[in-house]
Amino acid sequence: MNSLLSIARHSAWNRRSTLVWVVVSLALATALLWTLERLRHDIRSSFSQSVSGVDLIVGARSSPVQLMLFSVFHIGSVPQSMSMDSVRALTQHRSVSWVVPLSLGDSHRGYPVLGTTPAYFQHFAYGDKQPLNLQQGAVFAGTLDGLYEAVIGSEVARKMGYALGQSITLGHGMDDHGHSHGHSHAPASPASPSHDDKPFKVVGILAPTGTPVDRTVHVSLQALEALHLEWVAGAPLPGGQIPADQARKFNLEPQAVTAALVGLKTRAAVFNVQRFVNAYEVEALMGVMPGVALGELWAVLGMGENALLAVSALVALVSVVSLMAVVLAGLNERRRELAVLRAVGAGPRHVLGLLTLEGAWVTCAGVLLGVLLAQVGMALATPWMQQELGIRLQMSAPLHTQWALLVAVFLAGLLASLGPAWRAYRLSLADGLSPHV
Incomplete structure (x- = not known):
């Protein structure tokens, strides 16, 4: 042989x-x-590792895959929002441990802008329940004094050359530079309106995660409300510009958000809370389990x-x-x-x-x-x-x-x-x- x-x-x-x-x-x-x-x-x-430790994603009733893609991966679009009253009602459910509201829609040089609360950095996790860590700086305060503060992902900082203390401006709606970089924003013209009158200060840079977080600019929900005080139906009011300092005098509590991340006290309560959300009578909502939505995505x-x-x-x-x-x-x-x-x-x-x-x-x-x-x-x-x-x-x-x-x-x-x-x-x-x- x-x-x-x-x-x-x-x-x-x-x-x-x-x-x-x-x-x-x-x-x-x-x-x-x-x-x-x-x-x-x-x-x-x-x-699968882009979000961890989140039991439900709640938003306006649509497609589970669509809600998952938009709220976590910032891909696609959601036609409707959910009211903050519904978010507060969800927070009061006996099985709910925490709720983090999310608001999407604006952008910065092709990167999505996510409005949220400081609790996002405490509860959001990726991979095997790995928490978000700051490479530099701190999270935004979420108060009126720190209204115009931003925390950026590692890719945004690296590609744009940003450092702590950098001043940045956000674009209204979709991409303010005419490209989307694969995010949820549809391409806009180079002349698309922006919020140049209300610059933000970079106060934190997140450590790399290999998830969409790296390509996101994070600001507070109140900051997004301040940006849109003089905007109606996606267009600025003629002569209605409100200076950045004056915006703090207005009520900046949001009336609606895009979606909410929900963590439960016990994993066994997920179906009970999901039924509560799906049967909510005040507005048409939908609760999506991330794993199930990803399963539907892979089936497609x-x-x-x-x-x-x-x-x-x-x-x-x-x-x-x-x-x-x-x-x-x-x-x-x-x-x-x-x-x-x-x-x-x-x-x-x-x-x-x-x-x-x-x-x-x-x-x-x-x-x-x-x-x-x-x-x-x-x-x-x-x-x-x-x-x-x-x-x-x-x-x-x-x-x-x-x-x-x-x-x-x-x-x-x-x-x-x-x-x-x-x-x-x-x-x-x-x-x-x-x-x-």
């Missing part, structure tokens, strides 16, 4: 100029399958994932078929070689084993090269994907599904080599030695 393995290896090496392209083809197909499976897993993991995206896997599988199939074609094409040239092997005592099963082992060597080389290319590519792409897309690629042990894909590619290559091997097996010694015209 060892001699047969050696002969197969040397035979494949002698025909390396032809087989190298088959190896490259198999390597690219393997790298595609390996990378796609890791991306699929890590993207799901990144989404599952068809796209399957389509990508199918395309990758087809690429691998083409590579395997190319292996069979190359071996078959060279078989006629090797008939005398095989006949000589038969003449020196090699049996038909040795010929069958030889060509099968050659196919196994080529397939194994392609699979190993593909894994190496995929790992190097992901290692190089990880910092960029973390910074630009917020996706953390985990350079950990391969997934069991990745191993399954490798085994499938190897077995497919092995089966593809059986066809030419079977044909060689049937070649007779006389046929191999006789001349062919």
Whole structure:
């Protein structure tokens, strides 16, 4: 057996100029399958770890996925808000431990602005219930004295070059620079209105989390009310500009918010509180469990994932078929070689084993090269994907599904080599030695 393995290896090496392209083809197909499976897993993991410790997300009745995407990932839009009276009623429920209101809609240079309370930094968590940590500074005070204070995510600070004490202005509504960077805001014109008369001071910079928090500017709910005192139906009142200092004299308690994050005293009460929210008579509300909403999202995206896997599988199939074609094409040239092997005592099963082992060597080389290319590519792409897309690629042990894909590619290559091997097996010694015209 060892001699047969050696002969197969040397035979494949002698025909390396032809087989190298088959190896490259198999390597690219393997790298595609390996990378796609890791991306699929890590993207799901990144989404799932974007919010932790939140039992319910409550907002105006719409689609659960839509509410989840807008309130946590700042993607899409929610047509209606929920009143603060409903938020207060939810806070008074006996099973509710804490409620954090959220208000979205404005932006800063393409980054979403989130209005909330200081409790957001205390209760919001990500990953395995990891709390938000400040890299520099402190959270905004949430009082009239600290009305125009902002806490920014790590990506906002890094890309915009902001530091503590920096003065920034917010844009009204969507993107104030004509682009959305993939957030919830629809593109606006460069001339879209802004709140230049009420600048904010950066008082805190959050540590990186790998979640949408890194791409968010956080201000108080009262600050958002101050920004919109002279605005009606999305447009400023002519001649109605209110100076920043004068805005503190008005009632800045919000009447409505976009959504609310809810934490419960006991996890077992989640369905009871959800029924309370869904049956709330004052206004049409909806309570969404983050895990369930993400499950619905993956059910929608599952068809796209399957389509990508199918395309990758087809690429691998083409590579395997190319292996069979190359071996078959060279078989006629090797008939005398095989006949000589038969003449020196090699049996038909040795010929069958030889060509099968050659196919196994080529397939194994392609699979190993593909894994190496995929790992190097992901290692190089990880910092960029973390910074630009917020996706953390985990350079950990391969997934069991990745191993399954490798085994499938190897077995497919092995089966593809059986066809030419079977044909060689049937070649007779006389046929191999006789001349062919």
